[in-house]
Amino acid sequence: MKKGPSTSKKEKEFFHVIHKVPCGDSPYVRAKHAQLVQKDPEAAVVLFWKAINAGDRVDSALKDMAVVMKQLDRAEEAIEAVKSFRGLCSKSAQESLDNVLIDLYKKCGKVEEQIELIKRKLRLIYQGEVFNGKPTKTARSHGKKFQVSVKQETSRLLGNLGWAYMQKSNYMAAEVVYQKAQMIDPDANKACNMGLCLINQARYNEARKVLEDVLQGRLPGSSDSKSMKRAEELLVEMESKLPRPVLPDLLGLNLDDDFVKGLELLTDEWAPLRSKRLPIFEEISQFRDQLAC
Known part of the structure; x- marks a missing residue:
């Protein structure tokens, strides 16, 4: 049975929804495909x-390209691309590009640049x-959209700043x-970092x-298995660093007859003073003392 035009159109729409690919045949659409x-x-x-050069959805094309380049271990190139072409992007895209740059700096180990950019965003x-003056913004993670408040964004940036200070071994600044x-906005992941x-x-x-x-x-996100596992691992790591109690040397003896003798010596040292003579000699001595009186 031959499919009608309406059926073919529905299949195409379904395909784009499933793969989260925009419709059309522009450079950006082909890139997403x-x-x-x-x-x-x-x-x-x-x-x-090609999409950027053609002026086709430049905001999205630059961000998406930087993300893909990061996955290809081309983060240094991605940084230069974002810096060079962000001037072609809209004002509303600049904040997202900053977030992309922060991730790229982290990937490349550019801690100083990361700290400076985070501080600028906090200012x-x-x-x-x-958020262009709005109380919230729409963010996307794993294909899902959600709302982020200014409070949440502030806490997130502070968490990133704390981690950057940790990379510099500036633990006092990181703690603050x-x-x-x-x-501002507690969660289990930042608690683990703390x-x-x-x-x-x-x-x-x-x-x-x-x-x-x-x-x-006790914290939001505590039920997340990753946070629980990390907290457990950190506790194990911490226990390995704790100072161990120093045990007596036991006179340097091995676990054999000499070890037993060593225990006897220690027992003699710690126990109340007592005669080392056999009981029969103790009795004779007592009898002799009585006769002398």
Whole structure:
């Protein structure tokens, strides 16, 4: 049976919904097709370049291209691309491009650049210029859209800043930042990072309390298996760093007859003073003392 035009159109629409590929035949659409359907990231990068040069959905093309280049371990190139072409993007896209840059800096180990950019974004929040003046923004993760508040974004950025300080072994600064992040919007993942920060400062009791809050489900996200597992692993790591009690040398003896003799010597040292003579000699001595009186 021959399919009608309406049936073919529905199949195409269903295909685009399933694969999350936009409709059409523009450079950007072909790039998304190569990325998501053909699973050919190299071809996708080339097509994203063409989309940018053609002015086709430049905002999305630049962000998507940077993400694919990061997956290909071409993060350095992606950084240069974002810096070079972000001027072609709209004002509303700049914040998302900053977030892409933060991830790229993290991938490349560019800690100083990461810290500077995060601080700049936090200043924008303080000045009320984040989210283009709106209280929330729409974000996407794993194909799902959700709303992010200014409070959540502030806490997220502080968490990233704390992790960047950790990479520089500046644990005191990291601790302060994590504390502020948890005050604003606490979660289990940042608590684990805080625990690691305290462990690195040898503040084991405080670290144990923070990690136990995660294991006992006292924080949002504690039910996440990854957070639970990480908290458990950090506690094990911490226990391995704790100072061990020093046991007596037992006179350097091995576990044999000499070891038993060593125990007897230690027992003699710690026990109340007593005669080492046999009981019969003790009785004779007592009898002799009585006669002398």
